[in-house]
Amino acid sequence: MNMIKIQKQDWEKGLEKLKSGYELFGPVVDKDAWEFRKLEPDQLPVLGMANTRLSAKSTVFPQSQVMFRYSLEPSKEDSGGMQAEGLDVKPRAVLGIRPCDAASFQLVKKNFDNREYPDPYWVKPFEQTTFIGFACDQPLQTCFCTSVGGGPYGEAGLDLLFSENGDHFIAKALTEKGDILAKAAGWQTEGDAAELEAKRVAAEKKISTTVATDRIKTSSVLDLFNAPFWEEIAFACLNCGTCTFSCPTCWCFDIQDEVKGTEGKRMRNWDSCMFPLFTLEGSGHNPRPKKEQRVRQRFMHKLKYYPDKYGSDVQCVGCGRCIQLCPVNIDIRQVCESMNNL
Ligand code: SF4
Numbered sequence: 573m574n575m576i577k578i579q580k581q582d583w584e585k586g587l588e589k590l591k592s593g594y595e596l597f598g599p600v601v602d603k604d605a606w607e608f609r610k611l612e613p614d615q616l617p618v619l620g621m622a623n624t625r626l627s628a629k630s631t632v633f634p635q636s637q638v639m640f641r642y643s644l645e646p647s648k649e650d651s652g653g654m655q656a657e658g659l660d661v662k663p664r665a666v667l668g669i670r671p672c673d674a675a676s677f678q679l680v681k682k683n684f685d686n687r688e689y690p691d692p693y694w695v696k697p698f699e700q701t702t703f704i705g706f707a708c709d710q711p712l713q714t715c716f717c718t719s720v721g722g723g724p725y726g727e728a729g730l731d732l733l734f735s736e737n738g739d740h741f742i743a744k745a746l747t748e749k750g751d752i753l754a755k756a757a758g759w760q761t762e763g764d765a766a767e768l769e770a771k772r773v774a775a776e777k778k779i780s781t782t783v784a785t786d787r788i789k790t791s792s793v794l795d796l797f798n799a800p801f802w803e804e805i806a807f808a809c810l811n812c813g814t815c816t817f818s819c820p821t822c823w824c825f826d827i828q829d830e831v832k833g834t835e836g837k838r839m840r841n842w843d844s845c846m847f848p849l850f851t852l853e854g855s856g857h858n859p860r861p862k863k864e865q866r867v868r869q870r871f872m873h874k875l876k877y878y879p880d881k882y883g884s885d886v887q888c889v890g891c892g893r894c895i896q897l898c899p900v901n902i903d904i905r906q907v908c909e910s911m912n913n914l
Pocket residue numbers: 808809810811812813814815816846897898899900901902
């Protein structure tokens with residue numbers, strides 16, 4: 573792991589050099605918020621944000637994606653055949669991702685990149701991506717990454733970690749991919765590990781929220797499922813899906829065909845367990861017709877089913893987006909407390 577010092581003017585020069593070998597993604601201002609986008613040739617990432625409104629998951633798992641196209645036209649050579657899309661992915665770099673979002677890819681990976689059902693539409697872009705993180709020096713009041721195994725200088729899922737310090741950045745190359753990218757950008761001046769460490773300690777002290785989830789692991793699934801608090805938690809929920817769309821660790825999707833005449837395309841689109849139609853079966857039966865059941869499903873999946881299935885920590889990186897954006901102030905930290913104290 574190499575420490576690197578980069579003067580700010582060399583950051584932009586480095587990005588210029590990277591454009592020949594990588595597609596670059598980064599945060600850009602979109603009206604009143606920051607969002608991750610593929611950068612235009614003359615565009616630079618805007619790094620002064622607390623965090624983006626939607627997470628960086630769209631860089632690997634787009635909100636809407638064509639999986640393949642087909643034609644039923646008898647005169648066409650590929651009649652009845654399928655033309656896959658989205659699998660020829662060039663090397664890319666996601667710039668300015670926060671440590672919480674980078675860590676989320678490691679949690680989501682268990683779903684998309686496993687031996688039973690590897691998903692090439694997620695795995696290919698993920699493998700081709702170098703994640704360049706920017707540490708959080710000003711965490712928000714809603715951030716609780718340090719309670720769920722991360723931190724404002726967390727390294728999980730990152731190839732390079734940057735921290736801004738006056739006229740320069742101090743960076744740490746964490747993987748071979750990160751080393752390769754730093755060399756390609758010409759960032760090779762040796763940096764000081766103590767400088768990064770001092771900034772890490774200062775940033776962690778700013779996170780005031782602690783959330784306990786330790787006792788959820790040993791509680792019985794049935795006790796949690798039948799707990800008396802779900803109706804109250806769900807009471808105000810509008811089932812708008814904002815929490816799931818903004819969450820870096822939510823991965824529900826739906827697959828639909830769009831057909832026009834004899835031409836069709838199969839699309840994958842984000843979906844949400846908070847929507848009543850998400851579980852509606854072809855028979856008309858819906859196993860989760862009530863709002864209370866859907867809200868319970870979201871929290872049980874993140875805080876109980878996922879840790880039980882994978883023997884891991886919770887499926888949440890503490891980014892706080894669902895707390896900031898929920899229109900009726902449903903707060904996962906309070907739900908953790910209710911579940912942990914059952
Ligand atoms: S953001 Fe809030 S209101 Fe909307 S679905 Fe999520 S919990 Fe319900």
